Amino acid sequence: MKRRLPKYVSEFRDRHGKMRVRFRRKGQPEYYLKAVPWTPAFMQEYQACLQQTAAPAVVGSSLVAAGTMSALIVAFYGSADFKKLAPSTRKQYRHVIERFRNKHGDKRVAAIERKHLKAIIGTMHGTPAAADNLLDRIKQLMGFAVDIGMRKDNPALGMKGFNKHTDGWHTWTEAEIEQFEERHPIGTKARLALTLLLYTTQRRSDVVGMGWQHVTQDGIAVGQQKTHARLTIPIHPTLANVLDKTPREHLTFLVTAKGNSFTSNGFGNWFRDRCDEASLPQCSAHGLRKAASRRLAEDGKTNQQIKAITGHKTDNEVARYTAAVDQKRLARQAFGMDEEQKLSNLTQ
Template sequence: MARKSKSGLLYVKTTTSKGHRYWYFDTGTLDARGKKVFARLPSISDKAAFGTAYAAMLGHRTRRMNAAGALTLANVIALYRKSQRYTSLAAGSKRIYDIYLSELERMLGMGPANEITRGDIVLMVDKRADQPAAANMLLKVTRAMFKWARSRGHVTADPCTDIDLNDLGEHQPWPDDLLAEALAADDPQVRLAVHLLYFTAQRIGDVVAMKFGDIKEGSLFVRQQKTGKELDIPVHKSLAAELAKSGRQIGPILINDRGKPVSVAFLRGRLQKWAKTRGKEIVPHGLRKNAVMALLEADCTVAQTAAISGQTLQMVEHYAKQRDQKRLAKGAIAKWENGG
């Protein structure tokens, strides 16, 4: 039941301070931390000003309640998918958002959008506890959608406030012996995929999208799906030799046994299965780190390395701090022993 003040007015509360009485209207909205937002009303002694302000606030609250009550979370997700915020996403990001928006709709879509609580989001994320990376992406996409919805007035609070992401650590590079074995693997699909991932330092989605037509005058053109950044990457001689073994000059570079383009999920599974038979747990993205480390250890500058990987200078510098200390130390001692 709506709260009334002592005067019988809906959604009004009063406080007394230093002998003065103040009147506040409960707007029916919540701030980012879920606390009620109250608006100051004029002094009730000025009946005209008080009545005008109260009527306006009551009208706004009633209209907002009617609109919010009609919107389910599924309705808000549908509006978000039409928004500029969503449609301007890169193709790769949009595919990821679609996966998790669909999951959010499946789990909470029938609920009133304005009544989704922090507890609902925490429970949804915790149900993914066995897949911490997926749980993080679900939370990130949900947070982005609610931030947009709140900015448009479709909801009044952000139920994702103060929910921590899982600590995932970092993707680890492949062990040197496993990388060497993969680059010489008997399986031509594994061998070619690893050559592309390693010698271009690109994400798996960008590698899957590569075509022979993207190679011109010794350079491979890449438009990164996640960032939209355009790169011209000179083809490493080892990659050129591996590409020549395919005997093809048209179409996608990576194909399955039926000659069809491979998907990211297929290629990731193929590489992980290959590594698992050798007692290793890997992620294809680790090869991006292998590549960056190799470039840095070849005395490439941070800027040169970033020109290949397409990463920010800050990210490459972060990798630079983690270069193979043992290898660098061995080289330093060798220089020292040789007199500098």
């Protein structure tokens, strides 16, 4: 007979025959609980999971063996290097690190060699992007191990991953935006979400917190969660028209079916469904931020002007969104063409 466990928690026997206890809830990464169910340490882990962190707050270092990868990870989570990261970045790092910790947390840090790391990364050839992400975190952890005296060298230094080229999230085209708008007309929550994302150029983590209290005579006041930048985004006429049809009965513009504010992950999952309804499985919320940046570049806005709206800090960050636009413009200039001219009538 299975023992009673808290909500979202289940136990199973893994391929090695070891009993594992797992927390799984839609909208956040799964987490393997380490303490014995119902003990104080277990309940601390469980409560941290319920608070929707990517992985629970670190339980005291007394619960892990000294000198192991788990001990190193505990120390890293408590370091200034980790704490100074934006909450969303810490979430992403924890997601990667905890998966690694579940498999290798009992390994001795001092005994890990380069060949061991190459073998671990090599087994992930089927998911090259995930392998590269893990390698980045391992390099960081091993560098931290050197800093705190757990190792004399960083065995991951100079290791190369798969470096699979990717453009990241798909950038919405104008045709895809029109297709979504046809499926979700003004007055729907989905249309409001798209318009907020597209005409503020902000991340979903910032859009879900926007409400009428943030609207001023100058625009919408935004405090970015990731960068802590404080911005004022002018309200575009298209956004003003959609907001005019939005009720003023909640603190945030976007709310769940129960009238609660969305979490960032919850909103992402909900918006994913709205994209699917519009037959746009390749599109996502983040892709609209890229589309908005593309529009600004196509309109001839400078990097400084684009950064003032998106909140990016460097030209390199903006270049990720505008490179394709710049290439097309420069190519046309190379032929001495204006925007209306065509090289041939092949596309007609």
